Amino acid sequence: MPPLEVSGERPALQILMCCFQQFVVVVPALASPPFGMPAMAFWIYVCASLLFIVGLSKIFGELTQEHGMHKIMPFGRLFFAIPMAVFGSEHFTATSNIATLVPRWIPAHMFWVYLVGLAFLCAALSIAVLVQARLAAALVGMTLLIFVFVMDIPAVVANPRNRFFWTLALRELAFSGGAFAFAMGPWSTRPRQPSPSPPTAAWTAIPRFFVGIPSLFYGVEHLLHPAYVPGIPLQKLTPEWIPGRLFLSYFVGVILILAGLCLLVNKKTRMAATSLGLTILLTVLWIYLPMLLASPTDVVALNYFFDTLLFCGAILLLANAIDKETASVAPGE
Numbered sequence: 001m002p003p004l005e006v007s008g009e010r011p012a013l014q015i016l017m018c019c020f021q022q023f024v025v026v027v028p029a030l031a032s033p034p035f036g037m038p039a040m041a042f043w044i045y046v047c048a049s050l051l052f053i054v055g056l057s058k059i060f061g062e063l064t065q066e067h068g069m070h071k072i073m074p075f076g077r078l079f080f081a082i083p084m085a086v087f088g089s090e091h092f093t094a095t096s097n098i099a100t101l102v103p104r105w106i107p108a109h110m111f112w113v114y115l116v117g118l119a120f121l122c123a124a125l126s127i128a129v130l131v132q133a134r135l136a137a138a139l140v141g142m143t144l145l146i147f148v149f150v151m152d153i154p155a156v157v158a159n160p161r162n163r164f165f166w167t168l169a170l171r172e173l174a175f176s177g178g179a180f181a182f183a184m185g186p187w188s189t190r191p192r193q194p195s196p197s198p199p200t201a202a203w204t205a206i207p208r209f210f211v212g213i214p215s216l217f218y219g220v221e222h223l224l225h226p227a228y229v230p231g232i233p234l235q236k237l238t239p240e241w242i243p244g245r246l247f248l249s250y251f252v253g254v255i256l257i258l259a260g261l262c263l264l265v266n267k268k269t270r271m272a273a274t275s276l277g278l279t280i281l282l283t284v285l286w287i288y289l290p291m292l293l294a295s296p297t298d299v300v301a302l303n304y305f306f307d308t309l310l311f312c313g314a315i316l317l318l319a320n321a322i323d324k325e326t327a328s329v330a331p332g333e
Helices: 012-030 039-059 068-093 095-099 109-129 133-158 163-184 201-224 245-265 269-294 299-321
Strands: none
Touching (some): 095 109, 245 269, 269 299
């Protein structure tokens, strides 16, 4: 048998690395924005706008099949897909900063940052237009779950008294739960009929726990630290010029606790998830949108806005995955 490598030809691995090096050179040039806007902010708006237009055109045909409060359900997919595209774009405009988050024992940090960013962009489009959407959601859920075990849990173990590390770990868990719920459950545009091989009760409970546990933790955090931004209690104070900021923080905290308990004990789960999703959406519109309008090119404000919108989308995906007929009754009752 002749040798695999012929003189004068490069092995496949070297060709792949050469292509990747060319890619690294081209991406910064593409990231140069017009209008003097920061590159990261510009491409965030581009990706968000494109996903909004594409996703909204797909959703219009679904709204007639939902009634009352459930008309919000198709938007859960859009609220999930747009932030995924936004955060995917950041992998190409803030590559070096994101690469520092990759554990040291993983080689080729830049390669993984670009790969995950491209995967998030493709998954966002897939979920928005319902093309191979279940597969995309399952892969996103697994990716986020890997982030929890590889990056977030080690950070929590190293800083167990820092509540913000717990917040970040549970945030990725909730996002993962929403993705898994979408991958396992029925879409709002299709009749809710039993599938030939439905997931077992243990598997379907996973998304509920992945969203319920963070909701319960976040609710307690809101009651203990109401001055911090509601929704996902990260390390940022709610601006004093936001009307009713403390009341809204307490209100969101109570809803988070009640909904989290319902999800964990499997009681009134669809109503709990829907109410929580609408509450987080209210928070996005009342708190994070004014913050963004006050500083439209501030990347921090953009990240907070889309981060909370992604949390809302994950919760609504879970609500839509829960069968209407069995949502209020636990199995065996």
